[in-house]
Every structure is written in structure tokens, then in C-alpha cells.
Amino acid sequence: MERIRGGWVNVPEHLKCKTDLKEMGLKPTGEAKAEVWNSHIWVKLYDINETAPRKPATEKQLAAIEKARAAQLAARTCSRCGEIIPKKESLFQGMCNYCRESLFIKETSENALELFRSWVHDKSKYLILDTETTGLDYDSEIVDIAVIDLDENILLESLVKPVCPIPEVATIIHGITNKMVENAPSWPEIWPQIKQILSAGKIILIYNDSFDIGMIRSNCERHNLPFTAFESICVMQTYAEYVGNYSRYRRDFTWISLADAAYEEDIRLIGIGSHRAKSDCIACSRLIHRIVAERGVEVESVKNTS
Structure with missing residues (x-):
């Protein structure tokens, strides 16, 4: 698999990462064609010509996604001040460092x-x-x-x-x-x-x-x-x-x-x-x-x- 160095500026227009494809309403149907270094990890790239439209999420799926997001948010919210912190691991007994x-x-x-x-x-x-x-x-x-x-x-x-x-x-x-x-x-x-x-x-x-x-x-x-x-x-x-x-x-x-x-x-x-x-x-x-x-x-x- 080709590795593209020098950042995103060197990525050809027809190659997209999964995040880009998702925003375009697409999903890959083939294997990754290349990888690009984004300063801390190698990101896989897919040919836009080997994709298919993503099916729209059902109401049940949307509700599940929203519930999961709410749970993740609650896990990062201080129970005392309501501040949302970057990592839930920073909470102890439900409180941020400042409140503790x-x-x-x-x-x-x-x-x-x-x-x-x-x-x-x-x-x-x-x-x-x-x-x-x-x-x-x-x-x-x-x-x-x-x-x-x-x-x-x-x-x-x-x-x-x-x-x-x-x-x-x-x-x-x-x-x-x-x-x-x-x-x-x-x-x-x-x-x-x-x-x-x-x-x-x-x-x-x-x-x-x-x-x-x-x-x-x-x-x-x-x-x-x-x-x-x-x-x-x-x-x-x-x-x-x-x-x-x-x-x-x-x-x-x-x-x-x-x-x-x-x-x-x-x-x-x-x-x-x-x-x-x-x-x-x-x-x-x-x-x-x-x-x-x-x-x-x-x-x-x-x-x-x-």
C-alpha cells in the first residue's frame, strides 16, 4: 500500500478518508488504496470511484446514536459545576479536579x-x-x-x-x-x-x-x-x-x-x-x-x- 508523505496537500483528489466519505454520504466498497501521515497516525485512503451511497439512518438508529452521545457527554460532565471536560478519566467520583x-x-x-x-x-x-x-x-x-x-x-x-x-x-x-x-x-x-x-x-x-x-x-x-x-x-x-x-x-x-x-x-x-x-x-x-x-x-x- 502506497504511503503518501508530506501531509494532505499531496493526496490526490480521488482519494478520501472514511470521514470525508461519510460527510459526502458515501461508504467505501473496496480496500484502502493508500495512507497519509496526519502528524500522529497513518490514515487510510479509499478511491472515491469504489464507493456506494450510505443508507440514511433509521429513527431507531438516530435515537441510539443520540443516546450514546448523551451518555458520552454525561460521562465527561462534572456533577458539581456542570463543566464538560476533555477526558472522562479526569473525573473522580463524578467531579472535576477544580471541584474536588x-x-x-x-x-x-x-x-x-x-x-x-x-x-x-x-x-x-x-x-x-x-x-x-x-x-x-x-x-x-x-x-x-x-x-x-x-x-x-x-x-x-x-x-x-x-x-x-x-x-x-x-x-x-x-x-x-x-x-x-x-x-x-x-x-x-x-x-x-x-x-x-x-x-x-x-x-x-x-x-x-x-x-x-x-x-x-x-x-x-x-x-x-x-x-x-x-x-x-x-x-x-x-x-x-x-x-x-x-x-x-x-x-x-x-x-x-x-x-x-x-x-x-x-x-x-x-x-x-x-x-x-x-x-x-x-x-x-x-x-x-x-x-x-x-x-x-x-x-x-x-x-x-x-
């Missing part, structure tokens, strides 16, 4: 709100911790640490004298100078008190817990002190889930700074002080209470009517 992600974001937000509510409802089980450090890398040192409960009672607040001087760039952020920590306890001196609080069976709420836990672990390693893991929950992750701050590109929730979260939720910190460990603990506590105060009653009323 939207539903996931919605459900995750509702679960996050329930988590916020549980913290306030059982607040005796939780404490809030925050630290300020000399930097952001693992070798940085803690220069300020605070622990409060959800009623803003202070269980611990202390500056910590680091081994290395505080860089000026860090001081600009939290306002802690080398002079301020001159007479502060060192990490080995204050660690027993911190350890006692962390091992008291409470769940520790931390805004960006991976950072603060990493700093505590690093400081213990620096001074050859045994570090004991404690149960914690990341408030930053929970807040990102609550507001639906989801990156469809990364397929994950992206973090929001405590300052931005406080601003978005209209948390006022007048009289509390600058960006210090205690003030950030209080900001975190007020963020939790604000969310529950604004949405908790709404969620409860929805439950009662469902």
Missing part, C-alpha cells in the same frame, strides 16, 4: 474551625508557646521565650542569653538587644523550668510549630541537654486551612504570618508591646478566640438546623 479541590478546601476549613472551637471549649488542656531567636536557621539561638494559657495567664516569660551575639538584623525584628540579655539566664539555666511546663501533659499550641520546636531542640543540642518531644499543634497551619489559603499549584495550604493573620482578623494588641514572645502568644490566643467568637455560634446553629 474546592470541596476539599471547604471541608478542611470546616474541620479547622472545629479544631479552633475545641481549643476554646477545652482550654485547660492547652498552652501557647512562642520564641524569638537570633535568626531563622537551625543553628540560631533562642533569646526570648514565653508560655501562656488561653486566658492569657503567663506561665513563663524570659529573655535568654545566647552564646553568640544577637545580629542587628534580628534586633530590628524583635527589638531585643545584646544589652537586654546581658544578665538574662542562659538556656541551660532556664531549660528545667521550660521542660517542666512542656512535660505537664498539656498540648502546646504554636504559631509555626516546626520552627519553634526546631529552635528548642537545637538549643538543647547546643548545650548537650536531653530533648523530650512534646505534643503540639501548629496554629499557623490550622489558620491557613481555616481561611482556605490553598495553592492549587503546590497542592497545599500556604502559611500566613501571625502579623498578617492578626491584621485580617482585626486583633488589637495596644498596650501589649512589640514583636516579642509574650505579645505573640497573646496575639495567637486572641486570634483563636476571635475566630470562635465570630464563627462558633454560626456553626452551632447550622448543626442544629441540619
